[in-house]
C-alpha cells in the first residue's frame with residue numbers, strides 16, 4: 001500500500017477527542033478507513049461522523065439559548 | 071457607570087498562517103514562500119476585515135512581520151485606517167516568513183521563547199520597519215504571551231505602546247496535552263479580563279504606579295471561565311472556530327457562542343457596570359481546506375454570525391467597539407489599580423448548575439467552587455510579584471505560568487485515590503465522631519458589594535448527622551487592596567440548640583505550575599499561639615503541631631517567595647499545621663473551634679511576599 005494521506009476533510013480521532021486530544025487521522029485508501037496514529041482507532045467516514053455526534057453527550061446545554069446568568 | 075460592554079476585534083494579515091503549512095500543506099515539501107499560501111492568507115484577512123466593516127465594526131489591524139513585506143497588506147491597512155477608523159497596530163505573532171528565517175536563522179515564532187538578545191533585536195527590527203512604512207510607531211502590540219522583560223523593553227524603547235495582547239487564559243499543560251504534547255503555550259494563572267501588568271510579572275497586576283509596566287494588557291480571547299478551567303482552552307472562547315473545534319454545534323447552529331458572549335456581558339453586574347470581550351481569529355482558522363471536520367463554509371459562516379451578533383448588540387446600544395489604543399485610554403480613565411475583577415460564572419455547556427466565583431486583583435487570583443460548598447480550588451499569590459524570566463538562555467525556556475498554591479485540578483483537591491490529600495481550601499464540620507467536609511455540599515452563591523468589600527454569600531448547606539442536623543452559611547469577603555480573604559461561617563437551625571459543633575477550617579496547599587509535584591523541602595510551617603510558637607521545616611516526615619489560642623498559622627514557601635497566613639478574626643481557635651509525606655506532597659494549615667447555634671466564626675487568609 002502507498003503512504004497514507006488526508007481524506008476529504010481532516011477528521012480528528014473521535015476516541016482521542018473524547019479524552020481531550022486533538023489528533024489528525026490519516027486515510028487508508030485500500031481499506032477505505034481512517035486511522036489514528038496514536039490510539040488503535042479505525043473507522044469509516046460514516047462511523048467517525050456518528051462518533052463525533054456522540055462526543056457531544058456531555059454538552060447538555062449545547063443547543064439552549066441561555067438568558068439567565070445568575 | 072452605565073453598563074458598558076466593550077469589544078476589541080483584532081485581525082492580523084498573517085502571510086503564513088499557523089497550521090496552514092502543516093495542515094493544508096500536507097503531502098507537499100515545506101515552502102513557506104509558496105505563492106498560493108500568501109494569496110490565500112491575505113484573502114482571509116481581507117474577508118475578515120470585510121465582514122467586520124459590513125457590520126460597521128471597527129478593528130485593530132495587527133500587522134505581522136511578514137505582512138510588512140507585502141505591499142497589498144500595507145495599503146489595505148492604510149486604506150482601512152482612513153475609511154473605517156481601524157487602528158494600525160503591530161503584533162509579534164506571525165513572524166514566520168522567508169525574510170525572518172533568513173535573518174534570524176530559526177524557525178521559532180513565539181516571541182516569549184526567544185533569548186532576550188533576540189527579543190530586543192526582533193522588537194527593534196519590526197518596530198523600526200513598521201515606522202519606516204507607516205511613519206509612526208504603533209500604540210498596541212501583542213502575542214499569545216508577553217513576558218515582563220519584553221513588555222518593559224518595548225515600553226522603554228517605544229513609549230507610544232499602551233496596549234498589548236499579553237496572555238491566553240489558562241492555556242497551559244491542558245492545551246499542551248490536547249495538542250498531542252506539541253503546543254508550548256504554558257501560561258496558566260493570569261487574569262481573564264484586561265489588567266495593568268506589573269513590571270515584575272505580566273500575569274500579576276500592578277499594585278500602584280511604581281509597579282505599572284505602562285501598558286494595559288488584554289487577554290487573547292474571552293474564555294469560558296468554567297469550561298477552560300478544566301478543559302482545553304482552545305474550545306471555549308469568543309472565537310467561533312474554536313467553538314467548532316470543541317464540536318459545540320449542531321446543524322450549523324452554535325447558541326453556546328452567544329451564551330458565552332452574553333455571560334461576559336453579564337459580568338458588568340460584578341464589575342461596577344464594566345464588561346469586556348476580545349475576538350482575535352488567526353487566518354489559519356478560515357482557510358479554504360476547512361479546519362478538521364469543519365468545512366470552509368461553516369468556518370466563514372460562524373465568523374459572519376458572531377460579528378452579526380456583536381453588531382446587533384451595538385445597534386441596541388449594548389456594546390461599544392473600540393480599537394486597542396482606544397480601549398487602553400478608556401481603561402486607564404475608568405479603573406484603579408486595586409479594583410478587582412470579579413466573575414460569578416455558571417456552567418453554560420454541560421447543563422449543570424455548577425457555579426464558580428473568580429476574583430483577581432494585584433494581590434492574588436482565586437476561584438471558589440460552589441459545587442464544592444465554596445471551596446477555594448485555585449489560588450495564585452500575585453502579592454509575591456514573582457520575576458519569572460522565560461525564553462532561551464534564561465534557564466526556563468517554556469514555563470510562563472504564574473505558580474499556584476492551590477490548584478485542585480492539577481493537584482487532586484478533595485478527592486484523592488487511596489491515600490494522601492489534594493490542594494484545596496475548605497472546612498470540615500464534626501459532631502460526636504461524625505464528620506462532613508463542605509466540599510460535598512453543593513450550593514450556589516450571590517454577589518454583593520459593601521464599600522470596598524466584594525462579598526460572596528453562599529446559600530446555606532444542610533448537614534445531617536445521626537444525632538444532629540444543622541445548616542452552615544458561608545460568606546467570603548474580599549476587601550479591596552488588603553491581600554486577604556475573610557471567611558465567615560455561621561451555624562443555624564440546629565436540631566439540638568444546646569449542641570456544639572466542631573469546625574476545622576483548613577487549607578491544603580503546595581506550589582507549582584503543572585500537574586507534577588515539586589520539591590517541598592525548605593517550606594517553613596509555623597503555629598503562633600499567644601504563649602508558644604512551633605515551627606518545622608518541611609522534610610516529608612508527616613509531622614503535625616498545634617497551639618492553643620492561636621494568633622496565626624503560617625507557611626513560608628521560599629520557592630514562590632510567598633508567606634501564606636491563616637488567622638482568627640472572630641472566635642478562639644486552636645491552630646495547627648500538618649506536614650505531608652512523599653505520597654502526599656502537601657501541607658495543611660488549619661484552625662479548629664467549636665460553634666453553638668447561631669454563632670459566627672471568621673477567619674482570614676493572607677498572602678504576602680517574602681524574600
Ligand SMILES: [Zn+2]
Nearest residue numbers: 013016036039
Ligand atoms: Zn486516537
